[in-house]
Amino acid sequence: MPFKVAAPMPQTLSISLAANLPDPVAAIVLYANGDGAMGPVAADIWKRTGLDFARIAKATGFAGRPGHMIDIPAPSGMSCDRLLLLGRGADGEGENDAAWADRGGSLFAKLDAAAVSSAAIVLDEPGLTPALVGALGAGAQLRAYRFEKYNTRRKSKTVHPSALTFVLAKPDAMKSAVDHALAVAGGTNLARDLVSEPANLLGPSDMADVANTLADLGVTVEVLDEEQMGALGMGAMLAVGQGSVRPPRMVVMQWNGGEKGQTPTAFVGKGIVFDTGGISIKPAASMENMKGDMGGAAAVLGLMQALATRKAKVNAVGILALAENMPDANAYRPGDVVTAMSGETIEIISTDAEGRLVLADALWYCQDRFKPRAMFDIATLTGAIRIALGDDYAGVFTNTDSLAATLQQAGRASGEKVWHLPIGPAYDKLIESRFADIKNQGGRLGGASIAGQFLAHFVNDVPWAHVDIAGTGFGKASSETITSWATGFGVALFDRLIRDNYENGK
Template sequence: MSPNVKFEVVNFGEAERRLAAAPAEGERPITLIAFVGAKLALGGETSTILRDAEPQIARAAAAAKFAGKRGTSLDLYAPAGLDGVGRLLMIGVGPAGDGDNGGASPERFDDYLGLGGQLAARLGQGANAIALFDVPEPPADASAAAGQLALGATLRAYKFDLYRTKKKKDDPEREGASEIALAVAEPEAARAAVDGALGLAEGVVIARDLVNEPANVLYPEEFARRAAKLADLGVEVEILDVPTLQTLGFRALLGVGQGSAHPSRVVVLRWNGAAPDTQPVAFVGKGVCFDTGGISIKPAASMEDMKGDMAGAAAVTGLMHALAVRKAKANVIGVLGLVENMPSGEAQRPGDIVTSLSGQTIEIINTDAEGRLVLADALWYVKDKFKPAFIIDLATLTGAILVALGQEHAGLFSNNDELAGRILEAGKATGEKLWRLPMGPAYDKLIESKFADMKNTGGRHAGSITAAQFLERFVDKTPWAHLDIAGTGMGSPASDTNQSWASGWGVRLLDRLVKDCYESA
């Protein structure tokens, strides 16, 4: 979907010139945004620009009991002393309360990300704004902070209203994109940071759009067509159809989709940003475009949410977009396993035994434990064909992870401590948090089968762990991590940077992982 906020980076001199100029006839009035610290402290540039309005600001702040605390704001309309400004929006960046040692901090990634979200929420849509990025206690890297501000604002402004035909014409939040001129001290560096942040935001928005789409619109073939648009950015795209998958031996994946009228697909995305002999890294996404549970059908309540059971594949698609936009200096493989799990006369049954691409046999105990079957073939294919430095899979895999972690953390499972540690650090840096859970032989025994090499569920106990144990059997000794995002990829709690049902979770996390640890100089 089109962005609801657009950024331009200017210097403070240009901001002053625009504020001094008389608005053209028919032009939207300017909204001036200023960031305010404790006790109404202002940055030097901001203080100069607002000097003629300071008496009114002081009176309004006293009346509204606005003291510049983080998370608060003050609105003044047609402020005296600021000709041409229709609205002055002051956003607090000072300490939020007792025990809070300061305002926005350069050490905390999410401070400026969240600040951008708060800005977008208070600004609304359709505004013509100038934002004075001049906080009272400047961050160590003001340009990077400006990029995070732009990222947070763009993500917060996102709306998925494609199918709403009765939109209120008088709703100010639906008057088109807000245009923000971000005034900074060093425009060139800030412009590069903002451009990079907006490319990342595009990747998150792509993931959100995919997860929000209804399943009658986004089925495997359509998902594959949308992913194929990444070719416009230089990503190599290969789409494997059912005959090809049958020839290759993707029997576990195809078993999941055999009950659906929509044929399955596997999409292979390749970004070649490093030297040809550089070992690639790989990301695999579960893409169950709708999950009824198959013959082991789910309860009707909330089944509509199963349109989001492809959030892992959506995140991989968004990640590949973000990497390509910023021309990441890494070789990256993205694989999407796209199926629809439906009950029909041709559907897979409990008790069936399938032979996976790896040659290992799987007894189907529950057809609703389908995502691990999709991933099993996809993981083996990636491991065997591309021999990556690591594989990370993302999947809305188990309800058990919601019981364990709620929606605050995704579950992390790994056979490699170094990889797991790097993912956890990227999670801390981006605010997309994870919690590592244990694995081991005792859990692995729970998926042993009397009739095949393994069964596709280990029962109620340790459900997320036994699912991870299942996946580990398809990576051999390749460093691997499994991210169970059932609690974070859809049905997202509202936050400063997201008001959407779909979060796009994982795009920022994995982009940061690649950037910090796997790109060549």
């Protein structure tokens, strides 16, 4: 049963904009602060209920903070089944995209708990901007995500919200920003779907097939097979995949939405569709999670869908390094020496340090062919990054410190946070090899930085940053916008990075 997906991915929640309340609608949502202050439209709707706000707020403990709610069933004088009053915090509090995405997630959760099918959300508070409205919609879309494809016996029969209408004074002025934000949320949800897919149904060629669907959106897609990679000298990537009956693939995607001849910005994703550790086999406990070891490639694929869907004015390259790491009789071994596309030889210390090997060839190929203005890779690369940062921040390693600063800024704005960690010559000493130019592992101390230093050997002089998402890519704690196992981390981060630093001729 091959994995099939249409592009763009269908959404479970539709979001529209209107100047007036739709009729009929299952629920109407208003926002207020702790003093009961509402926008003029919301205040007029509340007045129609004839209810004393102060008395109800006291009885329900409503203080206007985010997450607070007053739920009024069958409000008098109104055609809706429910009237929900939600807290928006103090004026000026949380006025950024990440906070409004959280508000959107909380909004969907409240509506979902109330089992309403549709809702009109009145947005008339001061300081409203197109970006904030877009973030609200994206947050709701992300919270609505569920991966229930294979739950044949326990699919929920509960009514979930399927349509939201944002009621605004000037909906046309908000549409572009909302469409942009929903495109990014769609790319994130595509990445989540791919990470959640079982590895028996999503191998390297299946994931390449998903990438090929982006051609319908205007993305140019090439797929290199093992013969082509062999001709290019990609000995590191081929070594990782040689133990699997499903051969590796390298996918090259180009979105040319910028000026003709503009130097592209490049994104490279680690795509190990399943990682047993190879001959250096992993412990059995939690190995099932290694179906998510292609989270970096999923993020790059989701990013390219988002850029094409919103017609981003940028030239971007996305490369997926796809392989399966299995302990077959043909598998590569500890002690082997392989030659990367760069010509550098690598002694294999652990076959479980395979992600850096596929990235080595992908990064070299990317910089050699495209000469990008900047190159970013994203990977579930090391357990060490989880020890260092937990599951709230991804790690950033770079040969150009300014890239770390721009990534951190994009992370704060998007809510996908990153932290800058070091690489440098001291780490080179740890990957010196007696039998080859370098080795693929350098000990337990500083493991994430050692991996970053290894990758730095394959980027030449291109400004480059590596994002390690082993702690943030899947299995992290739930939040207002994430209740699924897979997070889709990286799509929103990179989209914001592009928007702020590389798009529209920047």
